[in-house]
Amino acid sequence: MQNGYYQATGAMVTQFNRLDVITNNLANVNTIGYKRDDVVIADFERIFKETRDILPLENNTKDAAKFLNRTIDRVPHINEEYTDFSEGGMKLTNNPLDLSLGKKDLFFLVETPNGVRMTKNGAFNLDNDGYLVSKEGYRVLPSNYEAQPAQTRGIVVPQGSELSIDKDGAIYVNNENIARLYIAQPREIRDVKKEGDNLFILSNLNDIRDNANSGSVAQGYTQISNVNPVVEMVSLIEANRLVDMYQKVMTSHMTDLNQEATSKLASIKA
Template identity: 45%
Template sequence: MQGGYYSSVGGMVTQIDRLDVIANNIANANTTGFKRDDVVIGDFLRLYEQAKDFLPIDEQTKDAAKFYNRSLNRVPQIVEEFTDRSLGGMMQTDNTFDFALGRENAYFMIETPEGIRYTRDGSFVLNEQGRLVNKEGYPVLPREYLDAPQYIEFIDGFQVEVDTNGNVYTRDLNNEGISEMALMTNIGIVAFENPKYLKKVGDNLYSYPEERNNEREALEQSGAVRQGFLEKSNINVVYEMTGLIEANRLVEAYSKVLKTHMDELNTEAITKLAAKA
């Protein structure tokens, strides 16, 4: 068995997968509220040490497994993929229905055909019915939706202001006798006990396991909402490009090692065996 060959194949596959993650980060550098992904690279030995006591046959958990997998122990593998949830920069737009969230563990609720989804992208608009929706046309939800389905709707001719807790106040601009802002509804902001279970599902949305809904909390005093702002992605393009170049060079290096094994070492071994025969 050519241990170097298998290690090189594993290393190349790992770096190609890493390239996919980095390329996706760069592609979303200008996506509102996008959070970068990254990977942890380990080896087979680390995975084996974590799982050996749970393998079904005792003989495979100790010396036997070490013997059979000796040449694979140091093969690089992606052992974990995670999302960096740090805040992105704030961009002022002064648009009435643009909202940014000023804390990490906070998300808007969106109703989709697949159920409630969550997002950091607060670039909202009003549809033809005056309902507050995201760019895909899915309704933005108030806190009360968790108890009884309802939506956030506005009437023409009203001034809209939203405080840092997501409470929506309106003033009738057509009635000169009304000068005070009146509380109308709210924009639902939720936090999660275990944000690591949030999963990206496309359209800048996240899903959360339904069986963990008891870990979801509607925030009445979040202090996080910034009207007239949008959160930028937390992508550092220079950092990502550095990682892209590094991964690409590693792929090339592993490729050269494989070529050496295939074209030189194997040829030499066959030649020597033929000479002895």
């Protein structure tokens, strides 16, 4: 068994998965409020040991098998995929419906068909009924949304009125306070997961609190993606070169080494 071949194959698959993450980041470089993803690469042996320490798992593998499979155990794997919530730059738009949050652990709340979700995209609009909505048409939720009837949840802004929003998310129409945005702050940001459409989900809504004094809302600004295209392009080139290298290793094992082994075996005299 050519352990080196399997090791190179596993490493190539890992780089393919890494390429998927990188290309997705590059595709969203201009998406408002997008947070880049990244991966942690580790070998199978390390992942197994960490998992065994947590569960724990008994190691019933025979010593001979441990020695034989040692190189296979060192095959790289994606140990963890995570989201980088660091802040992106702020872009001035002068649109009173554009909002930006200045801290990485703060989100807006929106009502979706699948329930309450969080978003960093503060490029809002008004729908035909006057509700403040996201780009996808989801209603933006106020601080008292739980006390509102489910059918009418949201923030209604009269058409043609003068709208202003302060740094804590309080909404004023013609200098009269009509509502305050729910500024969601998860208890642990590592538990926040992406769901698609630039939305984030937390399995337990009780782990979210309303930060009434965040001081982080900026009106007339949007937060651009935190993807650095130069860094992502360098990573893309690196991953492509690694794939090419692993391909050459696999070819050497399957062609050159096998051919050499076959010719030598054929030359052995009984």
